[in-house]
Amino acid sequence: MTQKATLTELNVYPLKGGGGTPLTTAELTPRGLRHDREFMLVTPEGRFLSQRDHAEMARLRPSYDGEVLTVEVAGAETLVHKATDTGDVLDVMVHRHECQGVDQGDDPARWFSALLGTDCRLVRFTGHRPTSRGGGExxxxxxxxxxxxxxxxxxxxxxxxxxxxxxxxxxxxxxxEGLGPYGEDSVRLLRVGGCVIEMMKACARCVVTTTDQDTGERGREPLRTLASYRTIDRGIRFGQNALPRTTGELALGDPVEILETK
Known part of the structure; x- marks a missing residue:
């Protein structure tokens, strides 16, 4: 294929449900961008918290350097937490998927519980979690x-x-940029810089898209409009879930090449 495009944004989400950290460069690992969704908030029963039920999580601004998780939020003291891998290992759930996380202790648990008004614990991913298709993790x-x-x-x-x-x-x-409107839907393999990525399935969209990522306020858009022309297989689809097939460094401005279409 000769069509080319360019990588214009890289975003990592160290805390599931929190805001994104924009990057200029990133390491693509078998699990995605390094440190992506490495931390998660869970209920006492081990079920994950997200913006679906706690829209105010959109206001959280986490960053993680591999040692210290920093979470900023307007109107509250910043959380600075040195990550640990020696806490209790908890069985936790992401939707219907069972996995494990290392409890990060009482201090971050108190901070998040007070901020969100609900009892929760902060956990850090441990173990192995395969994707449902594609042999990824x-x-x-x-x-x-x-x-x-x-x-x-x-x-x-x-x-x-x-x-x-x-x-x-x-x-x-x-x-x-350069694939055209919904061009990602027809691609199977992309080369981004020196890395190969496989598109696995269209992303089903939920109420999170209606949540202002600065204020946590919700409206009716874009789901109302997307439903009118992007309802596919009984879901509202926008963007493509994907797996790394090779790993390496990514950088803004990297050339993107279509290797194979569906």
Missing amino acids: TMFADSYPLLVLSAESLADLNARLDEPLPMNRFRPSLVV
Whole structure:
């Protein structure tokens, strides 16, 4: 294939349900971008917390350097937590998927519980969690370690909306410019820089997309508009879940090449 495009955004989400950290470079590992969804909040029963039920999580601004997790949020003291792998190992659930996390102790648990008004614990991923298809692996992501979205797909959606929405509503890992509107739907293999990524399935969209990622406030869009033209297989689809097939360094401006279409 000769069509080429460019990588224009890289985003990592160290805390599941929290805001994204934009990057200029990132290491692509077998589990996705390094440190993506490495931490998660869980109920006392081990079920994950997300923006679906706690929209205020959108206001959390986590960053993680491999040793210290920092979480900033307007109007509250910043959490600075040195990650540990020696806490209790808890059985936890991401949707219907069982996995494990290392409890990060009482201090972050108190901080998040007070902030969100619900009893919760912070855990760090441990062990191995295979993806349901494709032979890949992931940490605490919903299903697949990568989400790829075309810049032109958002532009097409915004042309249908009364008020345009930013890309962060859709929480992509990689944003590519040059595929055309919904061009990601027809691609099976992409080379991004020196890495190969396989598109696995269209991403089903939920109420998180209606959540302002700065304020936590919710509206009706974009789900109402997307439902009118992007309802596929009984779900509202926007963007593609993907798996790394080779690993390495990614950087903004990397060339993106279609290797194989569906």
